[in-house]
Amino acid sequence: MSDDTHVDASFGLTNDPIFMADPYPSYALWRQTGPVLRTTTPDGSPVWLVTRYAEVRAALSDPRLSLDRTHSRGGYRGFRLPPVLDANLLNMDGPDHARIRRLVSGAFTARRVEGLKPYIQLATDQLLDAVASRGRADLMTALAVPLPLMVIGKLLGVSVEDGDMFRRWTTMLIAPDPGRPAQAREAVERMSRFLTRLIADKRVKPADDLVSAMIAARDKEGRLSEKEMTSLAFLILWAGYEATVHLIGNGAFALLCQPEYLDALSGDPGLVGPVVEEVLRFLTPTPYAIRRFPVEDIEIAGVTISAGDTVLLSLACAGRDETAFVNPDDFILRNPGNQHLAFGFGVHYCLGASLARAEAQIAISTLVRRFPGLAASVPIEELSWQRSFRSHGLLQLPVTLSGGRPS
Secondary structure, three states, X not given: OOOOOEOOHHHOOOOOHHHHHOOHHHHHHHHHHXXXXXXXXXXXXXXXXXXXXXXXXXXXXXXXXXXXXXHOOOOOOOOOOOHHHHOOHHHOOHHHHHHHHHHHHHHHOHHHHHHHHHHHHHHHHHHHHHHHOOOEEEHHHHHHOHHHHHHHHXXXXXXXXXXXXXXHHHHHHHOOOOOOOOHHHHHHHHHHHHHHHHHHHHHHOOOOOHHHHHHHHHHHOOOOOHXXXXXXXXXXXXXXXXHHHHHHHHHHHHHHHOHHHHHHXXXXXXXXXXXXXXXXXXXXXXXXXXXXXXXXXXXXXXEEEOOOOOEEEEHHHHOOOOOOOOOOOOOOOOOOOOOOOOOOOHHHOXXXXXXXXXXXXXXXXXXXXXXXXXXXOOOHHHOOEOOOOOOOOEOOOEEEOOOOOOO
16 A cells, blocks of 8 residues: 555544544445555644554554654644643653653552442432433433543542533533634633642642642652643543543443343343443544654554654544454444453553443443433434544433433
8 A cells, every 4th residue: 555545534534523423434434445544634734544453553552653742743733732731641651651650540540449439329329310300311411421520520629610610621622613713722721720720729728639649749759740740630630521421421322222232231230341341442432542653754554654743543443443343333232352442552551441431330330220211312313423533422312211210
């Protein structure tokens, strides 16, 4: 395959609502066209797109592909964060990445996540209690959106009200209003002020939360710079919210599309783990890994990519690769060969993966247990999806909550 293989933007890196609703035929076309393609993002940035499972998996752990934007040699736009928010794990490699990852990894150990499960269950029950008597609800606003905010808020020591503000700012960044070009910049500025104020407050009144622990690391041991601490708080709020929202929403959507699986899960709650893993493969909330930049000229599947070019690894496209999965376009309740890449692979594997899994499993299993007659209240094809190529998730998911049971 030649280096100039190109996929027109209409086939993929687009915010078009038709593509957002069903990107999978385009993904199949990408894989058929080649494992490495040249295209552009919706803002016109040129990128190399890696489409197939084997190449995506290898690239995720290739040390020659750097997350550090300083290795970019032009052409990349993406989010422009101020320095106070940009010193985070998604823009780092090497010793700095390892140091900061070690400092925060304690918040996401299996023991810590296990300790959070009673709170996740309580929060889920409270949210579902609030809508149970109505008989109808939008699962996105009733459960999928507020639950991750409540959980990550507890972890960081952020109030529900402040978390709701952060949700609005995140939406402005992920899916900005085309009529308001300055909206994303305004959201970043507000996030920066909010986190600076939060850290100042926690410095005066520390508590049993992650921000207070980061302050102790900064002030007592000197292991975190001020920028690193603020950037890390931003990343945890951002990453702990957006992907988990759509993991829960996409999971509910997948089950509503196949009611027999709702019945199976209702009869066997132990299936919720495999269900969530299959959602991560089949309806990946994060279609692409964070952009990477080769530190030297490299070759992927016979295609030469110059140092400094932008490389996007399509996790969602890889998740439907017929060479890696049996019947990849089917949602399979028990899928023993499901080695998906939704949380990445290698040294940049998602720190919050176990927490996201716990939230999704508790949310989905509780929803099915409490509402065994759960059904979509509008035709599935009429649902609206978020208009952002960076995220795959629903805007609304209206359902009927028949057959309600107490928490």
